[in-house]
Amino acid sequence: MKTIIMLAAAAALTLPAAAIAAKPPQKRAEAFEALIACRAIADPAEKFACLDRTAAALESAAARGDILVVDRRQISETKKTLFGFDLPKLSLFGGDDRKEDEVKQVEGTVASAHTDGDGRWIVRLQDGALWRQIDSNTLGRGPKPGNKVVINRNMIGSYSMRVGGQPGIKVRRSN
Numbered sequence: 001m002k003t004i005i006m007l008a009a010a011a012a013l014t015l016p017a018a019a020i021a022a023k024p025p026q027k028r029a030e031a032f033e034a035l036i037a038c039r040a041i042a043d044p045a046e047k048f049a050c051l052d053r054t055a056a057a058l059e060s061a062a063a064r065g066d067i068l069v070v071d072r073r074q075i076s077e078t079k080k081t082l083f084g085f086d087l088p089k090l091s092l093f094g095g096d097d098r099k100e101d102e103v104k105q106v107e108g109t110v111a112s113a114h115t116d117g118d119g120r121w122i123v124r125l126q127d128g129a130l131w132r133q134i135d136s137n138t139l140g141r142g143p144k145p146g147n148k149v150v151i152n153r154n155m156i157g158s159y160s161m162r163v164g165g166q167p168g169i170k171v172r173r174s175n
Contacts, residue, residue: 031058079103084173105152113143135170
């Protein structure tokens with residue numbers, strides 16, 4: 001499985017988009033580049049020493065949390081948990097953030113649901129995601145704990161939620 005190294009991903013998510021755009025992201029972590037550079041050393045003893053030294057530095061950086069090593073499956077799971085948030089386009093999830101890796105739909109299960117003062121649904125899924133209805137469409141059957149939901153990304157960044165196969169309502173992620 002292809003391994004990807006990400007630098008301070010959590011910290012980068014808190015930066016304003018302008019600050020991120022001002023400094024182009026580095027392709028790969030310096031510690032990883034140093035490890036790769038060791039492969040070019042011809043002398044076997046020097047090569048081994050270099051690999052051993054840089055592997056230890058990479059392991060140390062990972063233990064401190066300076067570098068995070070994840071695979072495509074972990075990236076996919078992270079993208080699913082972030083589904084519905086308006087995040088800046090960052091290359092944290094695999095370099096070029098491939099279009100085929102984009103999450104367009106998630107499925108979940110209702111943990112709880114209630115309406116606000118305007119009769120719009122507020123639905124918490126079992127994974128903790130909180131979705132609020134933003135249109136005035138009505139549901140034939142209100143969401144109940146255990147109901148299956150499907151949330152789709154629509155055109156122009158909107159989202160719709162179908163509860164138990166009913167027609168969808170427009171929703172926005174709020175947590």
